[in-house]
Amino acid sequence: xxxxxxxxxxxxxxxxxxxxxxxxxxxxxxxxxxxxxxxxxxxxxxxxxxxxxxxxxxxxxxxxxxxxxxxxxxxxxxxxxxxxxxxxxxxxxxxxxxxxxxxxxxxxxxxxxxxxxxxxxxxxxxxxxxxxxxxxxxxxxxxxxxxxxxxxxxxxxxxxxxxxxxxxxxxxxxxxxxxxxxxxxxxxxxxxxxxxxxxxxxxxxxxxxxxxxxxxxxxxxxxxxxxxxxxxxxxxxxxxxxxxxxxxxxxxxxxxxxxxxxxxxxxxxxxxxxxxxxxxxxxxxxxxxxxxxxxxxxxxxxxxxxxxxxxxxxxxxxxxxxxxxxxxxxxxxxxxxxxxxxxxxxxxxxxxxxxxxxxxxxxxxxxxxxxxxxxxxxxxxxxxxxxxxxxxxxxxxxxxxxxxxxxxxxxxxxxxxxxxxxxxxxxxxxxxxxxxxxxxxxxxxxxxxxxxxxxxxxxxxxxxxxxxxxxxxxxxxxxxxxxxxxxxxxxxxxxxxxxxxxxxxxxxxxxxxxxxxxxxxxxxxxxxxxxxxxxxxxxxxxxxxxxxxxxxxxxxxxxxxxxxxxxxxxxxxxxxxxxxxxxxxxxxxxxxxxxxxxxxxxxxxxxxxxxxxxxxxxxxxxxxxxxxxxxxxxxxxxxxxxxxxxxxxxxxxxxxxxxxxxxxxxxxxxxxxxxxxxxxxxxxxxxxxxxxxxxxxxxxxxxxxxxxxxxxxxxxxxxxxxxxxxxxxxxxxxxxxxxxxxxx
Amino acid sequence: xxxxxxxxxxxxxxxxxxxxxxxxxxxxxxxxxxxxxxxxxxxxxxxxxxxxxxxxxxxxxxxxxxxxxxxxxxxxxxxxxxxxxxxxxxxxxxxxxxxxxxxxxxxxxxxxxxxxxxxxxxxxxxxxxxxxxxxxxxxxxxxxxxxxxxxxxxxxxxx
Numbered sequence: 001x002x003x004x005x006x007x008x009x010x011x012x013x014x015x016x017x018x019x020x021x022x023x024x025x026x027x028x029x030x031x032x033x034x035x036x037x038x039x040x041x042x043x044x045x046x047x048x049x050x051x052x053x054x055x056x057x058x059x060x061x062x063x064x065x066x067x068x069x070x071x072x073x074x075x076x077x078x079x080x081x082x083x084x085x086x087x088x089x090x091x092x093x094x095x096x097x098x099x100x101x102x103x104x105x106x107x108x109x110x111x112x113x114x115x116x117x118x119x120x121x122x123x124x125x126x127x128x129x130x131x132x133x134x135x136x137x138x139x140x141x142x143x144x145x146x147x148x149x150x151x152x153x154x155x156x157x158x159x160x161x162x163x164x165x166x167x168x169x170x171x172x173x174x175x176x177x178x179x180x181x182x183x184x185x186x187x188x189x190x191x192x193x194x195x196x197x198x199x200x201x202x203x204x205x206x207x208x209x210x211x212x213x214x215x216x217x218x219x220x221x222x223x224x225x226x227x228x229x230x231x232x233x234x235x236x237x238x239x240x241x242x243x244x245x246x247x248x249x250x251x252x253x254x255x256x257x258x259x260x261x262x263x264x265x266x267x268x269x270x271x272x273x274x275x276x277x278x279x280x281x282x283x284x285x286x287x288x289x290x291x292x293x294x295x296x297x298x299x300x301x302x303x304x305x306x307x308x309x310x311x312x313x314x315x316x317x318x319x320x321x322x323x324x325x326x327x328x329x330x331x332x333x334x335x336x337x338x339x340x341x342x343x344x345x346x347x348x349x350x351x352x353x354x355x356x357x358x359x360x361x362x363x364x365x366x367x368x369x370x371x372x373x374x375x376x377x378x379x380x381x382x383x384x385x386x387x388x389x390x391x392x393x394x395x396x397x398x399x400x401x402x403x404x405x406x407x408x409x410x411x412x413x414x415x416x417x418x419x420x421x422x423x424x425x426x427x428x429x430x431x432x433x434x435x436x437x438x439x440x441x442x443x444x445x446x447x448x449x450x451x452x453x454x455x456x457x458x459x460x461x462x463x464x465x466x467x468x469x470x471x472x473x474x475x476x477x478x479x480x481x482x483x484x485x486x487x488x489x490x491x492x493x494x495x496x497x498x499x500x501x502x503x504x505x506x507x508x509x510x511x512x513x514x515x516x517x518x519x520x521x522x523x524x525x526x527x528x529x530x531x532x533x534x535x536x537x538x539x540x541x542x543x544x545x546x547x548x549x550x551x552x553x554x555x556x557x558x559x560x561x562x563x564x565x566x567x568x569x570x571x572x573x574x575x576x577x578x579x580x581x582x583x584x585x586x587x588x589x590x591x592x593x594x595x596x597x598x599x600x601x602x603x604x605x606x607x608x609x610x611x612x613x614x615x616x617x618x619x620x621x622x623x624x625x626x627x628x629x630x631x632x633x634x635x636x637x638x639x640x641x642x643x644x645x646x647x648x649x650x651x652x653x654x655x656x657x658x659x660x661x662x663x664x665x666x667x668x669x670x671x672x673x674x675x676x677x678x679x680x681x682x683x684x685x686x687x688x689x690x691x692x693x694x695x696x697x698x699x700x701x702x703x704x705x706x707x708x709x710x711x712x713x714x715x716x717x718x719x720x721x722x723x724x725x726x727x728x729x730x731x732x733x734x735x736x737x738x739x740x741x742x743x744x
Numbered sequence: 745x746x747x748x749x750x751x752x753x754x755x756x757x758x759x760x761x762x763x764x765x766x767x768x769x770x771x772x773x774x775x776x777x778x779x780x781x782x783x784x785x786x787x788x789x790x791x792x793x794x795x796x797x798x799x800x801x802x803x804x805x806x807x808x809x810x811x812x813x814x815x816x817x818x819x820x821x822x823x824x825x826x827x828x829x830x831x832x833x834x835x836x837x838x839x840x841x842x843x844x845x846x847x848x849x850x851x852x853x854x855x856x857x858x859x860x861x862x863x864x865x866x867x868x869x870x871x872x873x874x875x876x877x878x879x880x881x882x883x884x885x886x887x888x889x890x891x892x893x894x895x896x897x898x899x900x901x902x903x
Contacts, residue, residue, distance in 0.1 A: 072843030072880055198839060205844030206832050206851065208779035208819035215778040223773075248745075248762075267773055268765045339783050339791055339879050340845040388781075389843025389880045421784040641839055645882065649842055652881030675788040675877065683870040686883040 040180050042121035043067065047105035048177045053126035054083070056134075056169035060154070061093050064127075067107025068119040069099035069360065070201055072389040073705055074642035075115045077200045081638055082120050085192045086127035086184055088151035089165070096200075099362045099384030109361040109463060111392075111527065112495070113605050113703025116638055120701065124184040130174060132182035137168045187636055187697035194697065196641035201386065213343045213358050213385040218414040221345070222251055223267040224406045225274035225417060226399075227260040227281065228427055229478070231669035232524065234285035236260065244276050252409035253277065257480035261406045263415050271420070287667035290522050294730070297330050297435040300456050305516035308490075310499045313511040319449040322441035325547060329438065329539040331731045332662035333430040333523055337678055340388025341424040342395030346403035347414035353380045353407065357400040358387025364465035365397050371483050372401050372476035380404075391653070391705070393463045393526040394428040395419050398474040405475055422673040427474060430663050431528025432458035432498070436539035441510075446551040448562055450510040453540060457498035458518045459488035460531040472526070490517045495602045501533035501710060504540055505600055506562040523665065530706040533601060534654065537710025538717065538731070541597040545718040546727060554583035555596050555718065565600075567633055571607045571694055572598055575631035578692050579611035591616045593723025597714030599707075606634040606707040607694075608647070612687070612715035616723050618742055621735030625655050625687040625716055630708060632691065635699035643704050644691045650708035651689055656681035658713045659733050748808055752777070753821030763809035768792045770808055771818060779819025779848045783877075790849035790876035794818050800856040819848045822855060831855055834893035835886070842880030849876050854890045864894060 040048055047053070047067070055063040064083045070076045080094040097103050099110070107119050135146045138156040141163050142149070148158050154165040187194070204211040229236070241253045244262065249269030254261045262277060264270035290299045345356040353373065359365040362382040370377045382400070390396065403417045419427075439452035462472040470486030471477075477485060491497040499515045528534075548558035556576050563569055575581075576596075587593050593616070598609040611629040616622075628651050637643050660679050664671045672678045713731070720728045726741050745760045750767075752775060759774045766785075771777045771794065780803045783791030787802040794803045795817040822829035828836070831851050841847045850873055857864055857872040864872065869890045878886070 072841070074842075196839075198836065199841075202836055202839065202841055202844065203825040205841060206819075206835050206847055207822075207824050207828070208777065208848065209825070210776075210778050212778070212781075212845070214772075214781060217773075217776060266761070266765075267769045268762070337879060338845075339789055339843075339877055340781060341783075387843075388845035391880075418782060421786070645839060645842060645885070648884065649881030652883060653879070656881075674786060675784055680877060680879065681883075683873045683876070683883050683887070686881070689884060 040178055041125050042118040043105060043107045044122040044125055044178050050126055050129060050176055050178050051174035052105050054130050056165055060166045061095055062087060062089055064094060064096045064123060065104040066098050066119055067105040068110045068115040069384040070386050073646055074199050077197055078116055078638045079120055079123050081192045081197055082124045083127045085190050086124050087131050089154045091192050091197060101362050101366050101382045106363040111360055113705040116701045117703050125180050126178060128182040128184050129178055133172045134165050134168050137171050138163050193638050196639055211386055213356055213387045216345050216356055216385060220413045222263050222265055222410055222413050222415050223270040224261055224263040224415045225270045226402045227274050227277045228423055229258055230283055231285045233288060234283040237282045237284050239281045244273050247273050254406055254409050258478040259475050263406055263410050285668060289665050289667055292665050296433055300435055300518060303518050305518050308515050310493055310513040310515050311503050311511060315509040319441050319443055322443050322449060324441055326439040327543055327546060327729060329436045329729045331434045331535040333433045334657055334661045335430050335663050335678060336390045336392050336394040336428055336528055338388045338390040338394055341419040341421055342399040343387060343418040344400040344403040345414055345416045346407040348407040349412045351379055353404050355382045355400050355404055356385045357382055358385060359396050359400060365400060368464035368471045368473050369401055369404055371471045372473050373404055391529040395424050397464050401473040401475045425672045426670040429462055429524040429526030432460055432525040434535040436535060438539055438543040440547055442551060446553055448508050451508040452512045453502050454514040455499055455502055456516045457532055458521055458525045460497040460527055462488055462526040488519055494604055498532040500531045500602060501599055502536040503603060505565055505568055505603055507564050530709045533710045534713060537599045538713040541714030542717045556581055557583055568607055571631055571633045572609050574694055575609040578631060579629040587723055591723055593719040595715045595718025595722055597711040597718060599710040601707045605703040606632055608632050608707040608711050610711040610715040612719045614716060614719040614723060621738035623659055623733055623738060627688045629690045631694060633694040633696060634702045634704045636697050636701045637693060640693055646704050647691050647708045648689050651712045652681060652686050654709035654712035655687060658716050658731060661732055750811055752816045753818060761808060764807045766804050767806045767808050767811055768803040777818045777820055781845060781848055791846050793849035793852040795852055795856060798859060800853040819851060831893045834889040838885045838889040840882055840885035840889040842882055846878045850886050858894055
């Protein structure tokens with residue numbers, strides 16, 4: 001039954017990519033997800049069964065299963081490249097099934113710039129092992145030894161006779177636990193990895209083929225909308241919905257506590273009905289939001305916090321005769337602001353839910369849906385379907401929950417909900433506002449001898465499965481019998497979350513890194529690309545720049561003086577050269593400036609160094625970022641153009657956050673509703689960008705999706721200081737803030 | 745509900761809906777066209793753009809009653825994966841997308857631009873696309889794609 005109702009649309013989608021589904025057996029990846037910890041690489045450790053990753057198909061194609069999903073970052077193309085190379089088959093023979101709770105491995109979230117590092121490496125090991133099993137079978141068949149065999153596009157030969165993967169596949173059993181005995185190929189043997197293969201999803205996206213969740217049109221499908229409260233904690237006091245039930249096309253009005261939704265035959269009918277319900281409903285609400293603007297940060301510091309020492313380094317010699325410096329940096333609440341509001345389709349039939357979703361984690365979402373729907377996870381299937389880009393946690397999971405709740409009222413008919421623009425702006429969880437206090441001591445040799453970094457921040461992850469005792473799905477909080485809000489926690493170092501990249505890569509003799517974690521969320525917050533790293537790198541890399549200027553040292557030379565990490569040094573020197581950096585050079589033109597910044601994302605992923613050239617217009621307070629020159633060391637690069645696209649996108653997104661973005665709110669409610677309230681960088685404003693890749697094919701692949709955002713903000717801030725002689729420490733660098741600082 | 749006969753991608757279609765229905769929902773839900781997308785509903789982002797008699801038009805704020813006999817073209821009407829429009833080909837060649845949700849509007853507006861001005865300068869392209877929002881940050885690739893397509897169109901004219 002479950003298979004029946006889920007498969008038709010899935011088939012339609014897969015058919016378009018020529019994928020053969022005939023040999024599928026449903027298997028429960030969840031059953032293998034809880035095995036005892038092993039030393040298997042990447043996501044193989046939790047999903048060790050080889051047939052969970054790879055099928056050799058009778059149609060002479062290879063089917064790869066991945067728990068990671070396409071967000072626009074090109075991961076499915078990169079994974080197909082890895083599989084093709086490890087298996088010695090043409091790239092065109094690889095098909096992929098991604099992120100489906102009934103089909104693919106459980107790889108948790110697609111997040112943290114980890115998909116190549118963890119998901120990719122698992123595919124590489126699984127394919128290498130499958131290849132070795134096929135070679136062993138071939139050796140037996142051809143009466144030879146494996147070392148005398150060669151594989152070309154799935155054809156195995158010993159020079160005289162040959163046999164193919166497709167002929168051998170019935171003889172090998174992939175229903176076995178991976179042992180990682182066959183090692184992935186060294187870089188010297190890569191043919192497809194390392195090439196800029198075109199994205200496999202783009203032809204469909206650029207010609208209007210059905211590929212997005214919004215394009216899923218199931219038989220009998222109806223449309224829904226949710227009527228959210230006017231503010232976070234508002235209560236629905238009264239509503240007479242009878243007139244709306246009689247509106248054209250309306251099929252159902254669902255009212256459960258403060259959760260209010262409507263389903264109608266046509267989408268525009270659902271929108272009209274939702275508007276009518278909004279006008280009829282009366283809510284009680286109180287002014288319970290924190291102050292906005294500059295007052296926010298003092299307020300945050302006054303709130304109850306969970307304090308922790310992230311790192312201390314204490315040298316035996318107490319620094320003497322030092323000069324003391326300090327500065328404070330802030331970042332407002334910022335939105336994901338996806339171009340497409342969140343969307344989901346759900347169907348409820350015979351006790352079974354099927355939810356099509358652009359979540360970044362189908363398995364975690366299923367887990368939290370089970371709490372809100374109050375049904376075992378076995379009754380829920382979540383199928384990833386591509387959606388508009390977001391790079392973080394926006395309304396994607398919430399809308400899936402909305403659709404699932406509404407699907408109970410549509411008599412088995414599937415229901416699609418897309419949030420309205422104002423729903424997304426008002427209800428998505430934002431990137432948290434942050435305040436960062438920096439202090440340092442510098443000795444007579446202009447060396448930083450003590451470094452103090454102190455961060456105040458709300459949570460950076462409230463994704464599904466954050467806490468077993470509660471849920472963060474919005475509708476769950478609004479039900480008459482609510483699912484309690486979960487408890488958040490900060491992720492531990494070295495990755496961290498609020499404290500991500502708060503620990504410097506520099507070798508300061510004394511260090512103290514503190515976090516004041518504010519678990520309460522007056523505004524809803526969760527993972528926005530880079531989590532706390534954007535603001536922490538802004539503070540760290542601005543402050544070290546301030547110290548360089550204060551001691552009359554060149555900012556790049558000053559950084560290198562404190563930095564031993566050889567890869568970081570090599571990259572910084574390389575980028576300085578690419579940008580023709582001139583030490584201690586005053587700006588050539590009035591109001592122009594050049595700034596530098598560096599970070600290794602999470603101190604674990606790619607190394608990224610950035611030089612930004614900016615111009616300030618003092619009369620208007622406008623800032624133009626003319627050009628950004630960027631260097632990246634990401635170890636082995638699977639797809640250079642894909643990587644460059646990620647880095648470029650990160651630079652533009654970060655420039656936009658830096659120059660323009662802040663969520664607006666008053667004492668009671670969010671007041672950001674449309675793009676007019678939340679402008680982002682436009683075509684006329686984006687900088688020119690150069691990205692240089694420092695290839696290190698012998699090193700392991702390092703994630704890049706979040707590599708450039710931190711260095712970009714700090715490079716812009718440092719360039720502004722270079723241009724004006726003033727420091728800009730409060731984001732965003734809007735015209736009002738620029739004028740205020742220039743006047744100070 | 746009133747009946748309408750509308751002309752989309754070279755063919756007539758009969759649809760029945762209220763007169764104030766934004767044409768976006770008719771194209772997407774009645775005609776199963778995927779190109780135009782809902783982004784903001786108030787003509788601020790550009791994801792829903794279609795051509796109406798060759799002019800780039802925001803379908804989210806255009807009611808069906810305003811269409812009349814005008815000819816509409818969506819992304820599907822430009823080309824398909826086997827027969828790409830030069831702009832679609834150029835977007836692919838430049839890999840000018842990440843999530844691709846905004847691409848529809850940019851390709852359609854660029855099409856209207858090139859029809860009117862086959863040799864746009866970079867500034868003119870940026871100006872034409874300035875009211876289209878992209879969150880993934882692929883702007884510079886989009887500019888290159890339009891320049892590339894313009895080059896191709898120009899070559900075509902020379903022949």
